Amino acid sequence: MIPAVRRARSRQIITLTTDFGDRDWFVASMKGVIHSIAPGCEIVDVSHQIAPGDVRAASFILAAAAPCFPQGTIHVGVVDPGVGSARQAIAIETGRGIYVGPNNGIFTHVMAAEGLEQAVRLDRPKYFRRPVSSTFHGRDVFAPLAAQLAHGVPLGRLGSVEGEILFLDQTTPIRADSGWRCRILYVDRFGNAITEISRGWLGSHRMRASDLEVRVGRRVVRGLARSYAEGSASELFAIFNSLDLLELSVRGGNAARRFGLRVGQEVLVRPRRGGAA
C-alpha cells in the first residue's frame, strides 16, 4: 500500500528559537528572508513562545532541543531585548552546530553542553538585509546571516573573532544542612518543575537516586518514580526526565500550578535518613 520509497537529498537545517509568538508576521518574515537567500534549506521551529525577553528560558530550551538535530545544523536564537543597542551579534560554532544570535547569553546552556570551537562577531553589514532596522534584527541580521551560512559562506567570512562572549549566571547546587540547595530551572507546559540536579551530578556526589529526599516549600518527596504513570496523582513525586534532570511532577495534573512551584524556587536535595547503602 505504501508507495515505493522516495529518498530525497538531505537539506541544510536551520532552527529558530524566539520570543516572537505565532500571531504576528515576525517569524514568517525571517523564514521569507532565509528562503530568499538559501532556497531549499529546511527551517524547523524550536519555539516562538518564549516569554518576551526571557533569555534564560530560550537558552535552556535551545540546549534541550539541539542534541536531537543532525551535526552541522544552524540554530538561530532571537530573544533580544537589547536589539538596536550596542550589544553585538555573534555566531558560535560548537562541536555540533552553529548558533547565531545576539551576544546576550542566549547560548549559555548550549556552550556548557557542547563546548566552543569558534566565536565570530557578526559585524560585516554587507551580509545584512538592507536597510537594517533598529527593532527587528531577527529579520535583518540573524536570518540573512544564518542563510548565508546555509548557502555555504564560511563562518569566518561573516565577521571577526569575538573574544568576549556573554554568559548568563548559572546556579549550581550548594552545600546546605544535610544536603544540597538547588533551584527550579524551568517549568514545562505540563507543569513539570525541572531542577538543575542531573543524574551525573548525583552520581559524582555519591548519592543514589532511589535514596533521595527532596524538599520544596513545606513538601517532602521521598524516592523516585520511574515513569509518570507510576507516580502519584495526588502528591508531588520526583523523577529523572528525558534531559536526565530531576523533575517534580504529579500524575495527570499540573504540578507547578497545583503545588505553587515556580522558576527560581529553592529545592533542597539530600540522601534519605538512613537511606544510602
Added chain:
Amino acid sequence: MIPAVRRARSRQIITLTTDFGDRDWFVASMKGVIHSIAPGCEIVDVSHQIAPGDVRAASFILAAAAPCFPQGTIHVGVVDPGVGSARQAIAIETGRGIYVGPNNGIFTHVMAAEGLEQAVRLDRPKYFRRPVSSTFHGRDVFAPLAAQLAHGVPLGRLGSVEGEILFLDQTTPIRADSGWRCRILYVDRFGNAITEISRGWLGSHRMRASDLEVRVGRRVVRGLARSYAEGSASELFAIFNSLDLLELSVRGGNAARRFGLRVGQEVLVRPRRGGAA
C-alpha cells in the same frame, strides 16, 4: 512575473499530532530525530495543542486531517499519559497510511474510517533512540520508528504482529423518546460544537436534514443552515460541517461559550413534528 515553475520531487510526509504544546523543546526534538534518520522527508504538524492527556480529542483530530494527505503518509500520534508503563507502542497500516503511536486508543477514529490492514507491536529496541527515556517516547521511540519507515524500512521489520489493539469507547446515537440521543464529540476553536450525527447516518435512518429538530439543554434548533453566513447571529443554528457531521454554531460568535456547550453533552435529534415528507 512568476518565474518558471520549479517542480520538486515529492518527499515522504510524516505528520505529528501531540499534546506537547509549542512552548517547550518536545516537538523540535522529535523533528530533529526524524531529520537525522530520514533527511529530506517532509514533516507536517497536525496539532500540538491537544489538552494534556486527551487521547480522545487526538484521535478525532487526526482522523479529521488524515484523509487530506497523500496515500502512504506516515502519521505519528503522541498523546501518551501511559509513557514508560507497560502500554505498548504500535504501528497500524490502514488502506491510506501508517499510524505510529502508543496503543492507547489514539487511532480509534482513523481505524473506524480507514480500516485496518496490519498492526505491528513496536518492540525492537534496535530501532529506538538510545538510551530510551521513560518519559519521552515521542523523541526516543515514535519519531525514530516513523523515520525508519520514511527511510524505507518495511513495517513488518519494526516489530511483531500486534493482536490486541486498544480502542476508545465510541458512543453512537441511541433511540430515545421520539428521536435519538447523541453527544457533542468536539468543540473547535471557533466554538462550533460537533456531534456524532453524520449525513450518512441521517440518511440510513430515513431522516431528512431539512426536517431536523435538535435539542440541547433547554434550547431547540429547527432546520439547517447551508452556510455559516446564512445562520443566525443571535440564536444557535445547526449545520453539516466540512466533516459531514452535524454541528451547532452561531454566526460571528462562539456558540460553545455563548450557549454553554461542552464535549460529552447530550443532544437530542428528531424529525420535526409533521416535518418529514
Added chain:
Amino acid sequence: MIPAVRRARSRQIITLTTDFGDRDWFVASMKGVIHSIAPGCEIVDVSHQIAPGDVRAASFILAAAAPCFPQGTIHVGVVDPGVGSARQAIAIETGRGIYVGPNNGIFTHVMAAEGLEQAVRLDRPKYFRRPVSSTFHGRDVFAPLAAQLAHGVPLGRLGSVEGEILFLDQTTPIRADSGWRCRILYVDRFGNAITEISRGWLGSHRMRASDLEVRVGRRVVRGLARSYAEGSASELFAIFNSLDLLELSVRGGNAARRFGLRVGQEVLVRPRRGGAA
C-alpha cells in the same frame, strides 16, 4: 566540523495566513491537500492566530510578511466569515507574488503596497476539491487552487477576469487642530501599538521625526527613540518600527496593556511647539 554544503533546488513557496488557530485539523487539512496536488512545494505559515473573522488584521499581517518572500511566492489568505455565501474567491497577481483567498478585502494592504497586475475570479469547479463543503473553502477551494498554481497551471486558466475587487476602508491621517489625527492599526504580541503614520508620510508632510509630539488619550509623547533599548521603561515612547510605521512602546513591558491602547484608537501627531526647523 560543518559538513560540505548541501545545496538543494529551490522549491515553490506557498504561505498560509488564516484564523484557523493551531488546535484543530484545519491548517493540516490545507497542507495535506497542497502536498497531494503539488508534492515538493514548501509551505510556510504566516499566522493562524488571527482573531476569528478579523479580515483587517489578516490583511495587515500578510502585507507585513510578504515583502520578505521570494518573487513569485503564492500567498493564501483565509479569514472568511462569508464562506459558503455569494462572496467570490479570487486570485490577485501583484508585481511580487500571487494572492489567493476570498474577495472580502483580505488583500487590501498588499495591493496598496505592491499594486495589482491581474485579478481572477476563481469560478472553475474543476480545480476544486470534491465535494466542496459550504464551510471550509480553505481546504476545498483555496488550498487546491494555490497548489495548482504551484504545480504550474497559469493563473488565467483558473477563472475569469474579476472586475470588482473588494477593499477594506483604510483610514488616512486627517488634518486636525495643529496636527494630524490618525489611528492605531495593530497591536503586536509585545504590546506595541502601531499607527498608520509612516516615515514616508512624515517626510511628505514636512515633519521631522525628531520633532514629533504624539498624543494618545491623555498622554503626550515627545521625540523618538531609536531603539527599544533606548526607550523608557516607565513611560510610553514613540519609535519607527521595522515596517517604518510610528509605534508606541514601553521598554520591557506591554504598552497596550499598561496604557490601555487598542486598535482603532485615535492618536494625534503634530510637530512639537517650536520644534520644526
